[in-house]
Amino acid sequence: MSFKSLSLAAVAAVALALPAIADGTISVNDAYARVATKISKSGAAFMIIENTGTEDDRLVSVSSDVAKRTELHTHKEDTNGNMQMIHVEDGFVVPAGGMHGLARGGDHVMFMGLMRGLEHGDVVTVTLTFENAGDVTLEVPVDLERKPDHSQMKHGDHSGHDDHSDHSGHSD
Numbered sequence: 001m002s003f004k005s006l007s008l009a010a011v012a013a014v015a016l017a018l019p020a021i022a023d024g025t026i027s028v029n030d031a032y033a034r035v036a037t038k039i040s041k042s043g044a045a046f047m048i049i050e051n052t053g054t055e056d057d058r059l060v061s062v063s064s065d066v067a068k069r070t071e072l073h074t075h076k077e078d079t080n081g082n083m084q085m086i087h088v089e090d091g092f093v094v095p096a097g098g099m100h101g102l103a104r105g106g107d108h109v110m111f112m113g114l115m116r117g118l119e120h121g122d123v124v125t126v127t128l129t130f131e132n133a134g135d136v137t138l139e140v141p142v143d144l145e146r147k148p149d150h151s152q153m154k155h156g157d158h159s160g161h162d163d164h165s166d167h168s169g170h171s172d
């Protein structure tokens with residue numbers, strides 16, 4: 001009996017811990033958004049996009065009602081060695097059976113002209129549009145405590161803060 005309730009609890013815990021949005025072939029993990037300050041007019045979001053399908057897919061655009069414009073960006077070094085952000089019109093390929101990471105210093109979702117100030121713990125709704133999978137809408141928590149980290153696939157690395165509220169209740 002206690003064994004059964006224990007395993008049920010374990011199942012529930014796993015379900016709650018799943019941040020992924022799946023449409024069958026695309027799942028998004030470890031999404032978070034950042035702003036430099038509470039009054040910043042721009043911000044960015046990062047995540048791991050996984051393609052479990054058998055065909056390559058492509059993230060072609062992104063939208064959000066949190067900003068006047070939301071674009072797919074990357075960082076490129078210019079001829080003077082300065083890092084510049086550029087709008088990637090072609091989007092990002094997510095290979096079949098593979099993943100594409102959006103991370104600080106690299107590819108990212110860019111919010112330009114934020115409609116409101118974002119604070120740690122806020123949640124923004126972002127819709128990713130894929131060439132094959134279509135729209136994937138996710139609730140992205142604003143996480144201002146996350147350190148830049150190039151090994152984001154490493155799990156069990158959440159630094160003890162627990163401000164994940166209930167992210168159910170999509171607006172559409």
Ligand SMILES: [Cu+2]
Nearest residue numbers: 073085108110
């Ligand atoms: Cu950008």
